[in-house]
Amino acid sequence: MRVAILGTRGIPARYGGFETFAEELSRRLVARGHQVTVYTRRHLVPERLSEYQGVRLVLLPCLRQKHLETLSHTLLSVLHLSRKDYDAVLLCNAANA
Numbered sequence: 001m002r003v004a005i006l007g008t009r010g011i012p013a014r015y016g017g018f019e020t021f022a023e024e025l026s027r028r029l030v031a032r033g034h035q036v037t038v039y040t041r042r043h044l045v046p047e048r049l050s051e052y053q054g055v056r057l058v059l060l061p062c063l064r065q066k067h068l069e070t071l072s073h074t075l076l077s078v079l080h081l082s083r084k085d086y087d088a089v090l091l092c093n094a095a096n097a
Contacts (some may be wrong), residue, residue, distance in 0.1 A: 001084065002035045006077040007070075007092040010040025010059075011052055019091045023055075023089075030054040037086070039077035041069070 005022050017071035026036040030053070038052075042059040049057055058080060062073035070093070081089060 001029075001087045002037075002092035003029055004037045004081050004084070004086045004089045005092065006015070006081065006089070007074055008038075010057065011038050011046055012045075014044070022092065025054040027053050035058070037081075037084075041073050050074065059090065 005026055008018040008022045009015050010021040010027065011019060015021040026038050031037045037056040037057070037058055039058045039060060042048075042061050043064065045057065045059055045065075048059065050059075052059060060073060060076045060080065062076070062077075063071075064068050071095070074091075082088055
């Protein structure tokens with residue numbers, strides 16, 4: 001199954017609960033043979049990784065302002081994934097946007 005996870009800051013988890021959840025879930029899905037993509041805020045991954053522990057990362061920009069960062073990154077993530085063919089999409093943490 002092809003799975004996308006978005007709405008968090010991304011992985012590797014360095015921030016909080018949603019990021020830890022996204023990292024743990026994505027690693028476990030990959031271990032079961034699924035293809036997992038996590039949408040990650042580009043400025044939070046200085047290494048510019050394209051993959052982390054078998055999980056594909058899509059690094060996207062965002063507006064780095066307190067009230068716009070989550071909203072802008074989630075919008076870009078949704079636009080990007082709308083052109084892809086995922087079997088399941090998990091959107092986390094949309095409420096604070």
